[in-house]
Amino acid sequence: MKTEKVVISFIAIAIGLFVAGVAFYFYQKSKTVSLTQTATITKTSPTSTPKSSLFLIIDEPTDEDVIDAKTVKVSGKTIPNATIIISTTITQEVVRPAKNGSFSVTVTIEDGQNLIDIISIAPTGEEIQDARTITYSAENF
Amino acid sequence: MKKVNVFILFALFFFLFTFGINAATPTPLPTKDLSDQVSELKERIASRVAQLKLVERRSIIGKVTDVSGTQLTIKDIHEKDRFVDVDELTKFSSPSAKESFGISDITKGTTIGILGLHNKESKRLLARFVGVVVLPVFLHGVVTDIDAQNFAFTVAGKSDTYTIDFETSTRSLTYNSEEDMLERSGFSKITVGQRVSITGYESKADKNRIAASRVLRLPDIPKNPAIKTKQPNVKAATPSAKEQ
Numbered sequence: 073m074k075t076e077k078v079v080i081s082f083i084a085i086a087i088g089l090f091v092a093g094v095a096f097y098f099y100q101k102s103k104t105v106s107l108t109q110t111a112t113i114t115k116t117s118p119t120s121t122p123k124s125s126l127f128l129i130i131d132e133p134t135d136e137d138v139i140d141a142k143t144v145k146v147s148g149k150t151i152p153n154a155t156i157i158i159s160t161t162i163t164q165e166v167v168r169p170a171k172n173g174s175f176s177v178t179v180t181i182e183d184g185q186n187l188i189d190i191i192s193i194a195p196t197g198e199e200i201q202d203a204r205t206i207t208y209s210a211e212n213f
Numbered sequence: 214m215k216k217v218n219v220f221i222l223f224a225l226f227f228f229l230f231t232f233g234i235n236a237a238t239p240t241p242l243p244t245k246d247l248s249d250q251v252s253e254l255k256e257r258i259a260s261r262v263a264q265l266k267l268v269e270r271r272s273i274i275g276k277v278t279d280v281s282g283t284q285l286t287i288k289d290i291h292e293k294d295r296f297v298d299v300d301e302l303t304k305f306s307s308p309s310a311k312e313s314f315g316i317s318d319i320t321k322g323t324t325i326g327i328l329g330l331h332n333k334e335s336k337r338l339l340a341r342f343v344g345v346v347v348l349p350v351f352l353h354g355v356v357t358d359i360d361a362q363n364f365a366f367t368v369a370g371k372s373d374t375y376t377i378d379f380e381t382s383t384r385s386l387t388y389n390s391e392e393d394m395l396e397r398s399g400f401s402k403i404t405v406g407q408r409v410s411i412t413g414y415e416s417k418a419d420k421n422r423i424a425a426s427r428v429l430r431l432p433d434i435p436k437n438p439a440i441k442t443k444q445p446n447v448k449a450a451t452p453s454a455k456e457q
Contacts, residue, residue, distance in 0.1 A: 135291075138270040138328065155390070155434055159412050161349045164427055166388050166395060184344070185274055185326040187290070189351035189412075197408070197435035199353060203290055207272035207328055213341040 126151055128192040128200045138207045147176035150192040150200075159189040181208055271331035271338060273297075274346060277323045280316065285340070287325065297327055297338045307345040316343075324348055350423050352377075352411040355436040356403055366403055368411060369442050376422045377411055379403075383425045390433040398430055408436050 130148040133139075146158050152173045158165045160179050169175040179188065188204040273295055275287035285297040299316055307314045319325065328342040352375060358367040364379040379385075379400045387398040403409070410429040416422035436442075 136271045136273055136331075138272050155388075155431070157353075157410055157429070159351050159410070159427075161412070161426070164386070164395075164410070164412065164429055166393075166429070168393055185272055185328075185346060187274065187349060187351075191351075191353055191410070193353075193431075193434055193437075195435075197437050198439070199437050201353070203351075205272060205274050205290060207326075209270075209272070209328060211328070211342070213270070213328075213330070 124194070124198055126154070126192065126194045126198050126200050128190065128202055130190060130202055130204065133188070133204055133206050135204045136207075137204075138209050140208070140210050142181055142208055143178050144181055144188065144206055145176060145178050146188060146190065146204075147174070148190070149173045150175065151194060153195055154192045157189075157191045157193070159191075160186055181206055183208055267333055268330045268339075269333065270328075272326065272328045273338065274324070274326045274348065277319055277321050277325060279321065280319055283316070285316070285319065285325075285327075285343075287327070295338065296336070297329070297340050297343075299340050299343070303329075303340045303343060305343050308347075309345070314345075319343070319345075347414060349426075350411070350413055350415050352413075352423065353437070354409065354411075355440055355442055356405050356407045356409055357442050359403060359405060361400075364400055368409060369440050371437065371439055373421060375411075376419075377413070377428070378416075378422065378424045379428065380424060383428055385428045385430070387430040387432065388434075390431075395429075398428075402430060403428070406436070406442075407432055408434050 128148065128150045130146070132147045133144050150156060150169055150173050152169055152171055154169060154173075156167045156169065156175055156177075158167065158177055158179055160181055162182055163180050165177050165179060167175050167177050181188075185205060185207045188206055189201065190203065191199055191201045193199045273287070273289050275289040275295060277285060278288050278294070279286035283299045285299065287295050287297060289295050303316075305314045305316065305318070307318070310318065324346055326344050326346040327338060327340045329338045329340040331338050352368060352370050354368040354370040354375075356366055357369045357374065360366065366377050366379065368375050368377055385398040385400065385402070386395045387402065388394075389396055408431040410431060411423060411425050412427040412429075413423040413425040416424060
């Protein structure tokens with residue numbers, strides 16, 4: 073008797089769900105959307121900007137380094153046919169990278185804090201710039 | 214009673230044999246103290262090494278954005294916000310200060326250089342030396358105008374246009390790309406449309422005026438295509454009445 077009740081209740085729930093589903097389907101289908109409510113979406117592809125192959129990686133010196141020598145080695149990598157300008161307040165060096173794009177140059181710095189400006193210029197004129205803060209200090213702290 | 218006797222016998226047996234046992238080699242008495250000292254020293258070294266690894270000497274340059282109590286907030290040259298702590302050991306300096314200079318004299322917008330101990334975990338810098346600095350300007354652009362009378366010329370950079378004052382102390386060089394060398398140059402060699410690299414200092418009165426300490430001409434390298442320069446005025450091709 074108990075099992076019968078359970079089976080019947082399950083069947084009743086299933087029938088109820090089915091009826092509700094059918095009713096919801098017909099309700100949604102009967103819905104009409106007016107033209108004023110519709111909007112046309114036009115998908116526009118973004119204008120592609122040519123990607124530059126120019127890059128500049130500075131291996132040395134580490135930014136914000138405190139050193140006890142007045143010369144700093146600046147080394148890194150860029151595109152092989154670039155022109156690199158390394159500037160400090162007291163000196164300016166123009167270097168050409170090796171065939172693999174690597175470059176290395178030693179620059180002189182002043183007492184205290186120094187800004188080292190590094191710029192790589194492609195033959196097209198495009199440029200990429202980076203800077204390093206290097207401090208010469210003999211103080212112990 | 215028998216059980217008691219057996220127990221006593223066992224107890225005596227153990228006592229007799231155990232009292233007679235000695236270490237093969239006599240252990241020196243001060244060993245315990247020495248090992249303690251060694252372990253203590255090891256701990257000290259370990260903590261010092263950890264401290265040294267956690268803290269490193271660093272120096273930053275930036276513009277002050279906030280000053281509060283013993284903390285300075287600055288925007289560094291890479292436009293990052295940096296937090297600096299100041300304590301009783303921090304020394305302050307300013308080239309323009311005639312009297313004592315301290316944290317209370319530092320105002321928003323001042324460019325300062327800080328030398329201190331950087332904590333890798335907290336990313337904060339404990340300042341040991343704080344000084345007001347004047348940063349050089351490195352400008353890379355193209356010459357758009359020349360004022361020969363005033364020994365000045367205009368350079369268009371990526372973001373703005375600057376007037377460059379060519380002073381008597383200005384060092385002028387030209388990069389010869391064919392021979393890959395720098396040659397001595399002068400103001401008269403500068404022409405409109407040329408690519409130049411300027412090192413100098415911003416004028417206090419005009420932010421768009423630079424007193425050049427060095428001018429590097431790069432005539433063989435084209436200008437940056439990102440720099441938009443005004444086209445020079447081209448006269449109409451129609452012949453004038455005079456010419457007719």
